[in-house]
Amino acid sequence: TIDATKTADTYAPESVGTVMRDNFLAVPEEFTVAEATQFLRQNEIGQKSKYYVYVVDSWQVLKGIVPIRNLLTASENQKIAEIACPDVISVHVNEDREKVAQIIQSREFLSVPVVNDQGKLLGIINTKDILGIVEAEATEDFHKMASVSALKTSLKTASVSLLFQKRVGWLLVLVFMNIFSSTGIAFYEDTIASMVALVFFLPLLIGSSGNAGSQSATMMVRALATGDVKLRDWASFLGKELAVSGLLGLAMGLAVAGIGFYRGGAEVAVVVALTMQIVVIVGSLIGMSLPFALNKLKFDPATASGPLVTSIADIAGIMIYFSIATWYLGYVGMM
Amino acid sequence: TIDATKTADTYAPESVGTVMRDNFLAVPEEFTVAEATQFLRQNEIGQKSKYYVYVVDSWQVLKGIVPIRNLLTASENQKIAEIACPDVISVHVNEDREKVAQIIQSREFLSVPVVNDQGKLLGIINTKDILGIVEAEATEDFHKMASVSALKTSLKTASVSLLFQKRVGWLLVLVFMNIFSSTGIAFYEDTIASMVALVFFLPLLIGSSGNAGSQSATMMVRALATGDVKLRDWASFLGKELAVSGLLGLAMGLAVAGIGFYRGGAEVAVVVALTMQIVVIVGSLIGMSLPFALNKLKFDPATASGPLVTSIADIAGIMIYFSIATWYLGYVGMM
Known part of the structure; x- marks a missing residue:
């Protein structure tokens, strides 16, 4: 769960500023180890998330970081600045929260300090917050993959009207995409009328094309999101x-092929098997390429949802099926 | 990224034992604070993940936990057992790793100790490990939602033969499910032959049913996985x-309705609009209920993938469409 601090509404949506916490410990760089330890003892509130002491100058600019356990092993009169690690990896308050998740995951940190343009320490983000971010981002991608707009709230408390709004947009877009499929069918109406048995295989063939495409798209979207690809x-x-x-x-x-032979003889078996071979390849290539194309065009790859890929694969599948059927059955008919 | 320790292969797959770390600090319960601090100074290796000291008896049974910063605030001669928190929340080494993710997320811990049947301390799991687990589990669910079997490896390094194996099973299952759709179509071949224009709306209607079902299923699967529902x-x-x-x-x-009217007049408009209304409701209810039903039957709800829901919704959609068409057009025809 992500804590919304009181400053949450002044930062960009999904930025680090909206999820950072302000319960960090900062001490001036001129403090000794003894003074820092004393300060730590006096600030016991919310201690549970305090594993580092941050060292700042008089403008609150972040100068270094000291893991609290190092206070134990240092001598009392040492300056805190001397035992601090000066090369602190910090994130900017306006950075995208997903970026921070990647930074914190790739290193051994438990928390990362958040700074502004001047390097002033504003807050911290810890691994627990990151967990919340990673889960929220994954949920957003799950919903996008099913053509649902980002929900942002719990499904349990979401109202009927909110759920309607988040779902209707893509459903309508997809209906109008499906009209292309229908137009494809209309174009081949003569072929269909001359051999209604062809319609029998329609759900099976275009379904397989869409399913193979969904598999490829989903694997690619997820691999792009986690940085694997x-x-x-x-x-x-x-x-x-x-x-x-x-x-x-x-x-x-x-x-x-067997079902094709059983339903319509050798010709239908050839048409169905050949179509299946081609539509599965075409569907897969569409599904694999669309997330890359969307990413290239600065869209979220997760927009390449199962339903969108399926709709595009359907159109391609129908054209391929009836083209092959018209050509092959015409060719056989002439023999 | 999850560290596989040397003991990884002796525990159940996806259990806590396969992901725990052994770089924890444990001290005997008779130690004083001074002795524990001394011990800590001598064990600086891998210090980065050490934020707690665990207190154990002579059989290595976990007795308590001391946040390292508390050593700073305690007096040197106190027994470590006195300042330790005795009610340690620990997890069993054979516990499912997904459970631990939920435990650690619901509390303010940074790490959780792992014990065996006798309560012996075997290792720890920290928030960083949990991050890896949460990501891996989400990826597994993403793949399942697209009817791909759990991949376990990077997509980038996965071989052609592995990818084929992980994808072909569900694709074949879905083909045989689609035969029900085809059989539905064959059953209404007379209706179709008498009005080939009906086929025009087939992709559009059954597509919408499947899309609405995918939306519902995905939202429900994700909400069940995160514990929201x-x-x-x-x-x-x-x-x-x-x-x-x-x-x-x-x-x-x-x-x-407009497209129906344009293509086939008032009768077709009525059939198409009425069918759409019903198939979207039926598809949504199937999509929403299937994850619950699978969960109830002890299957992973994520098995209710987009393609599976779409295939089931297709069958229902075809039966509804041609039933309505046969009934309504027959009824109109008699007038």
């Missing part, structure tokens, strides 16, 4: 995705 | 989901 890795993933989806398409094509 | 909350969500999806269905029904 970087934008520059796109090209190297393309070959791998082609290989994986080629094998998937082969397995799925074989699986449906 | 509990199993007993199902009934209270049912009413809210009905209200939200009713409104969504209304908005989407109105959006497609």
Whole structure:
């Protein structure tokens, strides 16, 4: 859980300033170890999150950091500035909170000081706060992946009207994208009318294309969010995705060829298996590439949601299916 | 990142034992504060994660905990056992790692001691480790939500054959689920043949049902994973989901009524709008209920993936659409 401090509303949304805490211990750089220890004893309130003493100058500018246990091992008359580590890694108050999560995770810190443009110490962020941030960011990505706008509140307390607003936008966008699928179907109405059995395989084929695309997109969105994969890795993933989806398409094509043969004979089996092979590859490549493209265009990669990828894969799937059917069945018919 | 200690392979998968660290400080209960401080000075190695001193008896059984800063404020001759907090919250070495994440998040700890059946102190888990666990668990849920089996490795280093194995299982299961959709279509082949224009709206209607269902399922899976929603909350969500999806269905029904009228006149407009209203509600209720049902049956709620919910919603959507079409168009035809 993230503590909203009293200053929360003066900083940018999702910035460090909105989640930092002000219960840190700061001592002037001219203090001795004995004076710092004395100061520590007098400030027992909220002690639970105090594991460091920050050293500041008279303008409150952060000069160093002393882990409290080092006060135990130092001699009493030493200046605090002498035992302080001067190279403090700090974050700017306007920095995005997700960045801080990455900084704190990549190092052995338990908390990170927050400073302004002048280097003045304003607060701290500790690992507990980061936990809250990581969870909140993951929840936001989960919702985006299902085409729900960021909810920000508990699902339990969210009102009907709020939930409606967060869901209706993308659903309407997706309806209008699906019209392209429908238009594709209308375009091939003659093929369909001449062989209604083709419609039997429609949910199966475009469903598989969308499912394979969702898998690729989700894995890529998550890998980009955790930093496992970087934008520059796109090209190297393309070959791998082609290989994986080629094998998937082969397995799925074989699986449906039998059903195709049973329902419509050898011609339908060929059309269905060939279509499956191609739509699984195309769906996967769309799903894999869309998060990269969105990231490149400065959108959140998580916008490449399952439903969005599925809708795009559907359109491609319908065109591929009926093109192959029209071409192959026409070709067979002529023989 | 989670440190795998040398004992990692002797504990259950995803248990606390596989992620705990052994760089803790433990002192015998008969030590004085001065002796403990002395001990601390002599054990500077790996000091960065040492914020507590654990107090143990001669069998290494955990007896209490002393925050290191309390050594500063205690008098030198006090027994360590006197200043120790005796009610230590510890976790069992075989406990699921996800449970520990919830314990540490709900309290102000920075680390939690790990014990065995006899209460013997075996290691510690700190907030940094928990961060790694929370991220890994979220990634696992992301993948499950897209019908990918848990990957466990970096996407970047995963081989083609591993990725194929993790994806093909669910894709094949979903293909065979889609056969139900296809069978539904085959069942209504006469209705379709008599009015091929109906196929035009098929992707749009069943797509919307699946999208609404994905939204509901994802929000519910995530809320169950973070503890925002509990199993007993199902009934209270049912009413809210009905209200939200009713409104969504209304908005989407109105959006497609115009297209229906344009493509096929008043009858088609009525069928399409009515179907949309119903399938959005049904899809949403399926999506919302499936994670609860899976949880109740001791499955991971995240198994209620977008593609699975979409496939089930598709079957329901097709049956609803062609039932309404057959009934209404037959009824209109008789007038």
